[in-house]
Amino acid sequence: MTGFQALTEKEKQALRLLAGGHDAKSMARYLGLSVHTVNERLREARRKMSVSSSREAARQLRDHERGDPENHGDMSLGDAAAAPGMEQSRASAEARRMSRRAGWIVGAIIMSVSLALFALASLSGNAGTPAAAPSTAPAQSPAVAAARDWLALVDKGDWNGSWEATGQAFKALNTVETWTRVAIRVQGPLGAVKSRVLVSEETVPAPPYGYQMVKFRTDYANKAGAIETLSLVREGGSWRVVGVTVE
Structure with a gap:
């Protein structure tokens, strides 16, 4: 197979992240992979699509998925209605990874076009990313308030x-x-x-615009002293959660 049909789901995932504004380093952090592995996936995608640029491959995939209502691209990633086997496999891998970390690792923590990635998955830095700097924001800054509001939805089981x-x-x-x-x-x-107390708020100067990292110490009925770490970015005038872990 050649072209779009030959791409694996992992290669498509890398291209979608690239189209969203990520670079190889931020994709590697989000996916929990090495930069070498990410570059290998992009290289294979270029070869299969017969293009010389990874960004061109990402652009073509984005245009292809937008123009094909049956294709599950950025707006329907993992939808069970199409390619159920592939979606289920990806969801299972995600669940296993989250279980190993004993918490949620869902979403991106470094930014894409309006942020960088999280993605999708740990808060560890690298040599190219400056260390997080303590924020001088008040205890109930807009980012902290947004984090609390989001956690309140999760506490209620309001998944939508x-x-x-x-x-x-x-x-x-x-x-x-x-x-x-x-x-x-x-x-x-x-x-x-049972209780949730703000521990800290930090501004992480990751490209392109940085993100806020908010930590709470939370007592659950079955786990006392859990540390909840949320990463938030500014989108459309509001703070949005792009990553969360519970340890």
């Missing part, structure tokens, strides 16, 4: 509402169905929230 309140980088890699399934699997054993 919490998904809608996430940023574009999160939605590009998680459908509402995938988010609902994984969140229920992770949150269920924790039980109800």
Whole structure:
């Protein structure tokens, strides 16, 4: 096979992230991979699509998926209605990775066009990213307030509402169905929230615009002293969650 039909789902994922404004380093951090592996996927995608530029391959894939209502691109990633086997496999891999980290790793934490990535997946930095700088914002800054509001939706089990309140980088890699399934699997054993206290807020100067990292210490019915870390970016005048972990 050649062209779009020959691309694997992992290669498409890399191209979608690239089209969203990520670079190889931010994709590697989000996906929990090495930069070498990300570049290999982009190289294979270029070869299969017979183009010399990864960005050109990403642009062609984006245009192809936008023009094909049956194709599940950025707006329908992982939708069970199409390619169920592929979606289920990806969701299972995501669930396993989140289970190993004993928390949610859903969404992107470094930014895309309006941010960088999270993606999609840990908060560890690298040599090319400056260390997080403590913020001088008040305890209840707009980012902290947005984080609390989002967590309140999660506490209530409002999966549609919490998904809608996430940023574009999160939605590009998680459908509402995938988010609902994984969140229920992770949150269920924790039980109800008993208390939540703000620990810190930091400004992380990641390209292109940076993001806010907000941490809470939360006591669940079945887990005391859990640390919830949320990454938020500014989109459309509002703070949006693009990554969350619970440890």
